[in-house]
Amino acid sequence: MASAETLTPLLARCALRDRAAFEALYRAASPQLFGIVLRIVRDRELAADVLQEAFVKIWQRAGDFRPDIAAPITWMGAIARNQAIDAVRRPEHRLVDPEPVEALYWLADDSAGPAEQTTRALEDEALHRCLERLQGMQKRAMLLAWFNGMTHEELAVHLATPLGTVKSWLRRGLMRLKTCLEEL
């Protein structure tokens, strides 16, 4: 993954309409952003369109980036993620046949799949402990929502659980994370 030291000056130069910097930024960051988008929209062709839209926004909004608030990849990742979520929320792109939860084997509580590997790889053990405070289905619902960009309603259908229960899991999960982060 490209470092903040590389990406921050590139974004600053993009704000000054430096095309070479934009190309360098695209080369450095696009695989990470495409991974995020593809995970949510699941269709390569649509993901390519979404990535293009995301980079148009990055070019247009480069001047809004504040390195004191977020890492460049986080800022760009949020743009790409929001673009992907908007794309899958459009009626014509709604998931007709969502991937069964069992297929996301790496989300199983005891497995050592990519999500857990990513979590384990986090340098900050405190952050890791915050995520570990989430339990069972709550953690599973949070991970599904995060990685697949699913709404409360889609999660309820996906997990065959009442909508109110899913909303409650996520609400409590998010607030538990916030409390944990504030304690750090």
Added chain:
Amino acid sequence: MRYRDPELCELLAAQYAMGTLGSRARRRFEGLLPGRPDLRRRVQAWETRLPELMGTPPAVAPPPEVWAGLRRRLFPCDALKLAFWRGWAATASLVACAFALVLVLGREAEVPAYVTVISSMQSQKPMWLVSASPEMDRLYVKSMQAMDMSPEIGCVLWIKPEGSDRVYALGKLPWRGNDGMLEVERAMRPMLKGELLVTVEPVGERMPETPSVAPGYAGQWIPIKL
């Protein structure tokens, strides 16, 4: 809704960043953001926290069309310039190849008047280089890719004259990476301007009058003006 309630604001910001709001709720929330710096700060904080906590999916190389599309969209003048120089380079290469072909074939040192590359309609892979003499009485052909075919199958070159719906057979093309020349009948010469098509089909002693299969390869003449 109580959009001033700090707890609700925090939750909505988290759910927005998480992506769990439905489309209407999402649009409604986005409508609030421009006038609410406090909400924007909360969203930004969650957008920073969540990837750190939850992790990010593995990187995947995007298809090359994305960058090409971005260039066209954001810097159309650059893309046009590039297209011009690419076109110029391609034409120059074709002309050079056509001259080389005439020399290699060792026929009369004719300067070709038209040249084309016939490419696969599916993969765009170039298959034959064809040049025409100024009188359009001869076509010099070089097979650029050897093909794997059984003996009863041939590659038939057709011309679809400009403004016509019909196609006319011009002859069989070499297909083993070798060169060849096709004599064009006098009656056909005025009709030679148009689209060149190639079918791969069973061919006997006589040329078929109409193709028995859909053409798989095509090319357009480029005039050479010296």
